[in-house]
Amino acid sequence: MASREPGTLIVGAGQASVSLAAALRDAGHDGPVTIVGEERLPPYERPPLSKGYLAGHRDEASLVIRSREWLAERGVALLTDERVTALDRDEMGGVATTASGQRLDFARLVLATGAAARTLPVPGADLEDVLAIRTLVDADRLAAALRADGPLVVIGGGFLGLEVAAVAREIGREVTVVEVTDRLLARAVSPALSDFFRAAHERRGVRVLLGASVVRILGVDGHVAGVELQGGDVLRASTVVVSIGSAPRVELAAHLGLALDGGVVVDEFALGSDRVTVAVGDCACVPQFFGRGLPGLVRPESVQHATDHGRSAAATLLGQPTAYRAVPWFWSDQGDLRLQIVGLVAGADHTVVRGDPGTEAFSLLHYRDGLLVAAECVGSAADHLVVKRGLEKGLTIEPGAAADTGVPLKRLLSPPAQGSADR
Structure with missing residues (x-):
């Protein structure tokens, strides 16, 4: 059967989906919102699967991002154990067909189909x-x-x-x-x-x-x-x-004739090549979104990106498009080692080592054309936070001073020299 009132249909139930749906409701949007996911659980965190959950330190319930009750209270319909197999759409909306035969009408379509293990x-x-x-x-x-x-x-x-x-x-x-x-x-x-x-x-x-x-x-x-x-x-x-590695799940996007290039190609507002379909998270290739990175398309896979990209896409759906410019960051726990990365390392031409790698607590600060573009921090959460906040504010750190661990990194943040441009 078809849903009674076309609204926003989000295909895929992950971090980006929840972020987008929550952002719609937080902005006062009261139209129908439906999330369709193939797995039995409501949207859950994936990063702990290979860390705390695998080690037995997290249980299934703790992985859930937002419960069914939380979504229901906000008027977000959630269909689990259900797969969208076909889409038919035009500029005004369309209908999705699921494996069980349900037909879901929509006015706005979001592809949040994620990626699969290669x-x-x-x-x-x-x-x-x-x-x-x-x-x-x-x-x-x-x-x-x-x-x-x-x-x-x-x-x-x-x-x-x-x-x-x-x-x-x-x-x-x-x-x-x-x-x-x-x-x-x-x-x-x-x-x-x-x-x-x-x-x-x-x-x-x-x-x-x-x-x-x-x-x-x-x-x-x-x-x-x-x-x-x-x-x-x-x-x-x-x-x-x-x-x-992973391969983005683009079968539905291909069926719609959307441009693909290592993922569903979207612009800075999360719009696909048809200018009406939104794609977010792991399935989407976005224009390089950090001002100091190299140009081109990127397909980030992180909780931060999925969350921020979902919020950006919600603004687009609400008719308030804002270019996606979030500073990327990521973490990885490997046993007792915690790695935190902020910025984009690709294209860096100079690296400053802050601290002693032999102690397993240090930071690598990366520069391009004299500007700080990224930091890789092992056991150095404070350095990671300082660089993250600095990059968000458009600041840099003089390379010649960065290695001195006797000076707190936050004291070294400063605006780029006059005439420098984000690259």
Whole structure:
């Protein structure tokens, strides 16, 4: 059956969806708002799945961002265990069809379809003990597998892979991380930070193999027995975790004919190429939104981005478009190590080390053309907060003074020299 009054339909139930719906209500919008999600839970936090939840420090209830009751009190309808399979729309609105046959009329459409874990295209990747981590179901399967015996091989040296490796080591598993590139976290952090995390994980007993390509996962009676690398070496394994990045879920956007380029292409107001469909969060590619970053499209994957992008998209839907310019930030807990990043490291041409990496509490401050563009902080929450607030205000820190830990970083914040421009 069709909904009685067309309103705002949000396809996908995650952080961006909740942020957008809440922003609509906070702004006084009283029209119908419906969120449709494929999983059984209301929108929940994903970052803890590979950290606190996997380690047993968080429970399912604590992951929920906003409860069904909270949404209902604000007049937001939530459909769970339901998948939108088709969309038909024009400039005035349209109708969504779900897998169960429901038809949902809408006046405004938001795609918040997120991303899916990339699969490993090698023989044996379908064995029972080859796991990924993207959803709560994935995390539950992995948590049970980690508490079994035998060696664990993590394929992929990105944030999720290293977070899983850290949890596995803390509970006593033998862990090997296999990364096809020449450094860990290569797509996200500076080479200096990559080197630090490799050494830190190795100190904690993780074996790290760089420049190693997996060609086959070996099995016996349907279960994992090993991982074969290019060149013939075989790693013993009873569990394999594949963590090689994510792919944006763009099937519905493609059906609508929206422009795609590593995600759903949107402008600074979260509008797709048809100028009426909004796309937010992990599925969307946005114009580089931080004034000092390099130009081009980016697809950030963080709670901060999903939250801020959802609010920006709500303003667009309300007819009050405001260009998205949030300063990006991100964190990763890897065992007892906490990494906090603010700004964009890509394109930096100079780095200042503040503190001693050997103490596992330090910051890397990154500059381009003399302006502070990013900071990578390990065990240095105060530095992270100072740089975040500084970048939000358009301030910088003189590179020659930044390394002096005897001076609080907040005292060093200053406006860029006259004539400098955000790049």
